[in-house]
Amino acid sequence: MTSIxxxxxxGPKRAEMFARLGVATVExxxxxxxxxxxxxxxxxxxxPLPFVEDxxxxxxxxxxxxxxxxxxxxxxxxxxxxxxxxxxxxxFFKRHTPRFDVFAPLRKDLAPERTVWITGTPEDPLFLSxxxxxxxxxxxxxxxxxxxxxxxxxxxxxxxxxTPKFMREAVFAAVEAAAAEAPEFLPPGLPARRRLxxxxxxxxxxxxxxxxxxxxQARRRFIYEELLLLALAWAIKRRQTRSVNxxxxxxxxxxxxxxxxxxxxxxxxAAQAHAIKEIFADMQAPTPMARLLEGDVGSGKxxxxxxxxxLAAENGGQCVFAAPTEILAEQHFLTxxxxxxxxxxxxxxxxxxxxxVRKKEILEKLAAGEIDILxxxxxxxxxxxxxxxxxxxxxxxxxxxxxxxxAALRAKGDRADMLIMTATPIPRTLLLALYGDLDxxxxxxxxxxxxxxxxxxxxxxxAFNAAADxxxxxxxxxxxxxxxxxxxxxxxxxxxxxxxxxxxxxxxRRVEMLHGRLPGALKKKVMEEFSAGKIxxxxxxxxxxxxIDVPNAxxxxxxxxxxxxxxxxxxxxxxxxRGRWDSRCLLVAQSRTGDGAERLRAMTQCSSGFELSEKDxxxxxxxxxxxxxxHGDMDLKIxxxxxxAEVLAEALxxxxxxxxxxxxxxxxxxxxxxxxxxxxxxxxWNLIDLS
Ligand code: ADP
Ligand code: MG
Numbered sequence: 237m238t239s240i241x242x243x244x245x246x247g248p249k250r251a252e253m254f255a256r257l258g259v260a261t262v263e264x265x266x267x268x269x270x271x272x273x274x275x276x277x278x279x280x281x282x283x284p285l286p287f288v289e290d291x292x293x294x295x296x297x298x299x300x301x302x303x304x305x306x307x308x309x310x311x312x313x314x315x316x317x318x319x320x321x322x323x324x325x326x327x328f329f330k331r332h333t334p335r336f337d338v339f340a341p342l343r344k345d346l347a348p349e350r351t352v353w354i355t356g357t358p359e360d361p362l363f364l365s366x367x368x369x370x371x372x373x374x375x376x377x378x379x380x381x382x383x384x385x386x387x388x389x390x391x392x393x394x395x396x397x398x399t400p401k402f403m404r405e406a407v408f409a410a411v412e413a414a415a416a417e418a419p420e421f422l423p424p425g426l427p428a429r430r431r432l433x434x435x436x437x438x439x440x441x442x443x444x445x446x447x448x449x450x451x452x453q454a455r456r457r458f459i460y461e462e463l464l465l466l467a468l469a470w471a472i473k474r475r476q477t478r479s480v481n482x483x484x485x486x487x488x489x490x491x492x493x494x495x496x497x498x499x500x501x502x503x504x505x506a507a508q509a510h511a512i513k514e515i516f517a518d519m520q521a522p523t524p525m526a527r528l529l530e531g532d533v534g535s536g537k538x539x540x541x542x543x544x545x546x547l548a549a550e551n552g553g554q555c556v557f558a559a560p561t562e563i564l565a566e567q568h569f570l571t572x573x574x575x576x577x578x579x580x581x582x583x584x585x586x587x588x589x590x591x592x593v594r595k596k597e598i599l600e601k602l603a604a605g606e607i608d609i610l611x612x613x614x615x616x617x618x619x620x621x622x623x624x625x626x627x628x629x630x631x632x633x634x635x636x637x638x639x640x641x642x643a644a645l646r647a648k649g650d651r652a653d654m655l656i657m658t659a660t661p662i663p664r665t666l667l668l669a670l671y672g673d674l675d676x677x678x679x680x681x682x683x684x685x686x687x688x689x690x691x692x693x694x695x696x697x698x699a700f701n702a703a704a705d706x707x708x709x710x711x712x713x714x715x716x717x718x719x720x721x722x723x724x725x726x727x728x729x730x731x732x733x734x735x736x737x738x739x740x741x742x743x744x745r746r747v748e749m750l751h752g753r754l755p756g757a758l759k760k761k762v763m764e765e766f767s768a769g770k771i772x773x774x775x776x777x778x779x780x781x782x783x784i785d786v787p788n789a790x791x792x793x794x795x796x797x798x799x800x801x802x803x804x805x806x807x808x809x810x811x812x813x814r815g816r817w818d819s820r821c822l823l824v825a826q827s828r829t830g831d832g833a834e835r836l837r838a839m840t841q842c843s844s845g846f847e848l849s850e851k852d853x854x855x856x857x858x859x860x861x862x863x864x865x866x867h868g869d870m871d872l873k874i875x876x877x878x879x880x881a882e883v884l885a886e887a888l889x890x891x892x893x894x895x896x897x898x899x900x901x902x903x904x905x906x907x908x909x910x911x912x913x914x915x916x917x918x919x920x921w922n923l924i925d926l927s
Pocket of ligand 1: 503531659785
């Protein structure tokens with residue numbers, strides 16, 4: 237590994253900038269992939285590719301130059317050129333500095349009769365031959381022509397201090413220094429069979445492709461290898477999870493399960509019953525469970541999880557239930573208390589808000605085995621939280637937790653079972669690649685009697701009048717805004733400002749505000765009062781997005797609806813339609829363009845999360861919908877699961893063949909592949925064991 241400082245022009249200062257991009261070595265830079273490419277070729281036949289942008293460029297002989305001043309203190313250097321197609325002009329702008337000729341270098345480099353290349357942005361989209369200049373290069377600078385103009389040019393994600401031009405030069409140097417040695421790690425024969433570009437060639441072509449074809453090939457090569465490695469890692473993890481036997485067994489005693497069911501007040505839907513059956517079978521099997529329970533918002537996942545926890549408790553095991561927010565954890569705690577009334581099981585709630593004394597008591601009881609179910613937020617992950625015998629870990633709303641957090645939770649028990657719940661349905665192929673270590677149960681049915689939530693776009697006026705009507709009928713309303721406080725940057729309405737206005741508007745009704753920055757005790761109080769029906773209108777941020785369950789709430793108003801992702805909109809909508817009254821969701825949008833408009837349309841057309849998730853993927857890309865990027869669950873640099881479905885299918889097929897022939901990847905021809913996997917997924921994330 238060669239430090240990035242070996243490259244010309246990179247000293248300690250720039251090295252720091254590169255570090256911000258995660259680039260420490262020349263090899264890192266070689267695999268620092270462009271975000272897109274600019275086509276700076278002249279007269280090339282430009283076949284459109286989604287990741288290539290057409291960029292205006294002029295090549296011509298300088299006829300004359302003009303130096304001008306503007307009233308506002310700017311200096312303009314204008315260059316008039318003769319090009320193959322006729323005439324062109326380019327303007328360079330600089331702030332005027334007294335006694336200093338800012339254009340001296342330009343006057344020299346762009347002297348009449350010289351042939352030069354100039355890039356920039358058209359001053360008028362109709363006149364591509366008139367540019368506001370950006371970069372320029374002499375035509376006889378052969379090196380510049382290899383990286384900056386007259387070709388496909390890479391565009392990188394940058395950080396402050398690094399210019400696009402410098403970045404290209406640095407990458408070019410890295411390519412010269414290291415591309416030829418970029419080691420192939422795929423087993424021999426595989427690249428040829430899949431028609432993949434060799435790794436050394438691809439390492440150059442991904443940055444400086446000779447043409448579109450080469451670029452497409454280079455991208456495909458890296459997309460493939462990324463997906464193959466990920467798929468292999470998950471398959472190995474799955475096998476490793478299942479290769480051990482649990483140290484405990486389960487018996488269906490029903491001394492807790494029966495009173496629980498009798499207490500419920502409803503019977504399970506067929507889909508819930510089926511999910512419970514699958515989960516119980518897993519729990520009774522000799523190897524640990526790793527199961528994902530998918531079910532639309534309101535489909536009743538909580539009671540399924542409770543059933544699983546009671547089976548564990550019946551057999552003397554402890555359980556942990558992790559929820560993504562304090563509000564949700566507290567709400568679940570109330571639900572648990574209600575459903576577990578008369579059931580002989582001990583629950584405790586642990587969040588960041590629990591007082592130190594109480595926390596100490598909980599931790600002691602937990603370690604002594606005197607608590608059966610621990611419910612909490614991320615705080616249950618802390619190292620001080622120790623169980624006597626943790627047998628089942630449940631994670632609610634998986635997209636808020638990462639793989640490492642999952643692993644941390646599981647490590648608190650000895651080969652404990654794991655149940656992960658999500659309301660964001662994941663298409664099966666994606667699931668295989670993303671969470672390949674999980675089995676899947678799905679609840680594709682809502683409890684009986686649920687009325688679909690009518691969804692429509694509305695003006696603020698219509699929405700507020702509807703809110704007043706609902707309140708008059710004794711129902712309750714959520715009014716959601718995207719931000720807590722006004723920022724100058726965007727035209728987004730805020731909870732704080734609007735709350736003041738709404739208090740006046742809904743005079744005589746009880747209006748309260750809820751957002752993440754309120755003190756914990758206040759949040760809790762507001763939520764309790766809203767649940768108890770004492771608050772008519774709750775003005776809130778997305779904090780109410782998940783899990784809140786107040787059947788008397790019948791109207792959800794979402795402001796700046798165009799700003800929310802589809803998954804969030806659907807989750808918010810899921811807060812109403814939980815009781816026996818007709819419910820509505822009104823979307824108030826400030827603008828109706830692009831993706832935002834498309835999401836609103838999707839919301840008014842589909843009521844099911846399963847249908848929506850497909851559109852969501854379409855609109856936003858898979859990484860975002862699953863919320864995995866921010867957790868770094870998978871470091872996908874170039875692949876996109878939904879867009880690259882075909883390559884993904886190939887990678888999955890090859891993964892299966894590779895592991896069927898050589899389960900441990902122990903054969904000599906798989907040695908490099910194994911080492912690569914180990915570097916990536918074992919060393920870095922501790923995801924798998926490849927020692
Ligand atoms: P989610 O899957 O979104 O987590 P919840 O578990 O919060 O859904 O369930 C939503 C509501 O439906 C809760 O009030 C719950 O008590 C109720 N519920 C769950 N299962 C049933 C059922 N089989 N019949 C009637 N109501 C049910
Ligand atoms: Mg839930």
